[in-house]
Amino acid sequence: MYNTNKLKDLVTIQYGKNQKAVEDNENGKVPILGTGGTIGYATNFLYDKPSVLIGRKGTIDKIRYVDFPFWTIDTLFYTEINQKLVIPQYLYYKLLEINFKNLNEGTTIPSLRTQTLYELELDIDSIDKQNKIVNILSLIDKKIEYNMHTNNNLYEIMRLKFNEWIDNLEDYELSNLSSIANYKNGLAMQKYRPENEIGLPVIKIKEMNSGISAETERCKSDIDPEVIINNGDVLFAWSGTLCMTIWDSGKAGLNQHIFKVTSDKYPKWFYYFWTLKHLDKFIQIAAGKATTMGHIKRGELDFSEVLIPSSEELNKMNQIMSPMLDKYIENKLENKTLEQLRDT
Structure with a gap:
């Protein structure tokens, strides 16, 4: 009652x-x-x-x-x-x-x-039932908090290890961001509104930072597969509020002004942290634009230096970084599931 x-x-x-x-x-x-x-x-x-x-x-x-x-x-x-x-x-x-x-x-x-x-x-x-509900849901909250704390530590460890690693590389070739990954820009999704279907949520910078909400726009589900994003995809907003994230909220359509970053040649941690390493520089470039919305041009990716280690050195570091990044993504996805369970 x-x-x-x-x-x-x-x-x-x-x-x-x-x-x-x-x-x-x-x-x-x-x-x-x-x-x-x-x-x-x-x-x-x-x-x-x-x-x-x-x-x-x-x-x-x-x-x-x-x-x-x-x-x-x-x-x-x-x-x-x-x-x-x-x-x-x-x-x-x-x-x-x-x-x-x-x-x-x-x-x-x-x-x-x-x-x-x-x-x-x-x-x-009743107070008695309230207590029972709180006892159950608080366990979920504690697990969410634990995962967040673990991820904060994992992220910082990965970032520090990556920076220390590249600072001490001796055997490498010079390259750039455009050469290690594909930066696919999203579409102007207002041109792809769903017809006779619910469609996919449209991911803009707001959704990158705060997740999908009731106000999130929708797009057709039969758009170019290269601008469809899934859990674990790396996103880089290059216009407006420049930022990065690893997506964790399910299948969606990517709006313009955000890159989906992928690579057939290098592991995810490699191109993620190399892009992140240049992010502060990109933010400064965008802030200097005399437009209403700061941004970078694709050409900046070509000018952003990357050190490519030997295959042996890369494989050695991959054995350290990939398990941590996999756990980081796993924790993010588990928290999404737990939040949905708690809020249902």
């Missing part, structure tokens, strides 16, 4: 505050939280009980559960929860079911109002 409650019966929504009076990044221990995560540290807390944080302006669709003392800035709501009616972590799982973008009341900047949030209706189980 459950009771239907409005959010105003379960929580008091509070506004974050300006952090200038308490911010001390050298001595502060309390995280200062914004919609994008931790932005600094404070010497005092704004609230020290379990809370669900909801974006007020900007990123409004990424709620967060915290169970430690914190400070939030004014773009982020925090909640004082009536724990006689609802367990804080259970409330977090219930709110994950809400598409907060549908509640947006901003014009230029996505925004939420307390009045609208308070009217949300939630089916709340």
Whole structure:
């Protein structure tokens, strides 16, 4: 059995505050939280009980559960929860079911109002059942967190090993990015809207960074196979916000301004980390463009130096790097599955 409650019966929504009076990044221990995560540290807390944080302006669709003392800035709501009616972590799982973008009341900047949030209706189980649900879902969250922590370490190890390796290469040939991989640009997917089918999600820079959402556009499924991406594909956004990722959200269509990077000659870690090594340079080039959208030209790939080691040296390093990258991708895919299971 459950009771239907409005959010105003379960929580008091509070506004974050300006952090200038308490911010001390050298001595502060309390995280200062914004919609994008931790932005600094404070010497005092704004609230020290379990809370669900909801974006007020900007990123409004990424709620967060915290169970430690914190400070939030004014773009982020925090909640004082009536724990006689609802367990804080259970409330977090219930709110994950809400598409907060549908509640947006901003014009230029996505925004939420307390009045609208308070009217949300939630089916709340008994405290006993809430505990059981939290015990199960928290195990999933712990596994997700463990995988993320493992991947952060794996990524840093791979990056450091790669840089150390190339810095100490003695036997190599000079080449460039264009010669070690194929950089396939996506299509202007507005020209390939699906007809009489659901089609494929269209991956733009937003989806690269935040994943597929209800707002993600769709394209035909019978587009050029070379611009269809699958799990494990390397993506490199060369216009706008230049960035890289290894895709983990299933079959999709690649939009223009993003390269799918592949190679028949070299292992994935090799062309991924060589591209990454030049990324800061590409970002500087794009920032210097006198256009509204910074970008690089394909020719920059030809001018980006790559050291090609001997086959023996490459195979030796491949035995170290490939298993780590495979595990990194495996963890990313497992987390996607776990998130879907948790949020269902």
